[in-house]
Amino acid sequence: MAVFHPAVELAAALGTIFLIYFGGRLVIHRTVPIADLVAYFFYLELLYQPVRALSNVWESIQQSLAGAERVPELLGQNPDVTEKPQAIALPGRAKGEIRFHNVSFWYREGEPVLEDINLEIEPGTVVALVGPSGVGKTTLAMLIPRFYDPCRGQITLDGYDLRALKLQSLRKQISIVMQDVFLFHGTVRENLLFGCPDASEKETIQAAQAAGAHGFIVELPQGYDTVIGERGFKLSAGQRERLAIARALLKDAPILILDEATSALDVETEAQIQQALERLMIGRTSLVIAHRLSTVRKADTIVVLQEGRIVDKGSHEELMAWDGLYRRLHLIQAHEATPQPSLLGGS
Ligand SMILES: Nc1ncnc2c1ncn2[C@@H]1O[C@H](COP(=O)(O)OP(=O)(O)OP(=O)(O)O)[C@@H](O)[C@H]1O
Ligand SMILES: [Mg+2]
Structure with a gap:
């Protein structure tokens, strides 16, 4: 996760830089109106939000997987103290000797x-x-x-x-x-x-x-x-x-x-x-x-x-x-x- 989160953020930031550079040039050369570029920015942000949310889900999945490995280990434990099949019940209240x-x-x-x-x-x-x-x-x-x-x-x-x-x-x-x-x-x-x-x-x-x-x-x-x-x-x-x-x-x-x-x-x-x-x-x-x-x-x-x-x-x-x-x-x-x-x- 220490690598994954920064990588997602870096990709998002690089995408934004890419957009500013090429989009900016298109605006300067008047091929694209500035309003379209601004709109594009908002659409891009709409794309990034679910990507970030997915990366958080990925983190939860990894954590759960690590936890799940320990569950069968615990369930599989055999108690040291076991009851014999032919064990008998104490008749009534014990005297206590x-x-x-x-x-x-x-x-x-x-x-x-x-x-x-x-x-x-x-x-x-x-x-x-x-x-x-x-x-x-x-x-x-x-x-x-x-x-x-x-x-x-x-x-x-x-x-x-x-x-x-x-x-x-x-x-x-x-x-x-x-x-x-x-x-x-x-x-x-x-x-x-x-x-x-x-x-x-x-x-x-x-x-x-x-x-x-x-x-x-x-x-x-x-x-x-x-x-x-x-x-x-x-x-x-x-x-x-x-x-x-x-x-x-x-x-x-x-x-x-x-x-x-x-x-x-x-x-x-x-x-x-x-x-x-x-x-x-x-x-x-x-x-x-x-x-x-x-x-x-x-x-x-x-x-x-x-x-x-x-x-x-x-x-x-x-x-x-x-x-x-x-x-x-x-x-x-x-x-x-x-x-x-x-x-x-x-x-
Ligand atoms: N579950 C356990 N697993 C391994 N060692 C244990 C465990 N429980 C106790 N011991 C060890 O067994 C020894 C006796 O512990 P015990 O708890 O019976 O002492 P105690 O006489 O009740 O002490 P206190 O007066 O401090 O309660 C200690 O050295 C302790 O470290
Ligand atoms: Mg004690």
Whole structure:
């Protein structure tokens, strides 16, 4: 296009020069009246306009062709995680007993992210995952809904190997509140009902209230019908997190994966979210990637990850009793004047 556009313009300009030179001579020699030459100029301009328009169309065609090459590439992608033909559906609501057996995982061969993870999560308990940024906390959590399969080892839910289960029946059991909450372009209500389309208006509002989101939702321009997301009304990080919590409450799955956001929130919002999270965890098996000390402290078991391995496991008191990574992380965070969430594994 860098060549094509100037070439079209140059041809047009040369045509005009040609016309002025020869047309001008004809006028000087009085073979052609000047009015005809002027008229000719206008006709020429009428010809140039569609030629320029065509050259723009040509540009669009080239761009589309370049884009179209990538579409089949994307459509042709095979998901890494596939469902076996003989996969079974979980019978009813899961108890929520999750076991990692010698699980290793890597995104790229030779660069292990998780190594030899053995972890038991008992039904109804809260397990907190802590560790420095980038050790693989999010990765470990993402193995449970089978966003990836372990490269070695096995994960079971209620005794079933995850790979033997139907994907939909597995994922129905799991609510996820992500580090960076994803909102769809749609209304607040549509975003809340995403995991549970059949919930009634009353249930939706109750969930929003329990998540501390009802208050700000009713203050939005169109309340629950306000369009949010990519091109809609922009919500703050704290508001997005509360919407995600409300969404998870509505879905009411027995297993909860919570990757706490690390964004610094004001003390009041922080307290509201903390309360909402506690309500969300009641009666669920929860794996929490915790950045807030308050969440970590209340967990039944704290798992400390370092360099892709579990280096410590125990309750807050047990882990504080000796001088390990947890105690060091905890002391650093406790001593900061302003809380630095990243020290307990922020990003
Ligand atoms: N999709 C991916 N492809 C390749 N490498 C990845 C991918 N996601 C994460 N990683 C790498 O895997 C490692 C673990 O990442 P992970 O997101 O699990 O860390 P984390 O413990 O959750 O960190 P944080 O506390 O900052 O959220 C990092 O080194 C990261 O660069
Ligand atoms: Mg993470």
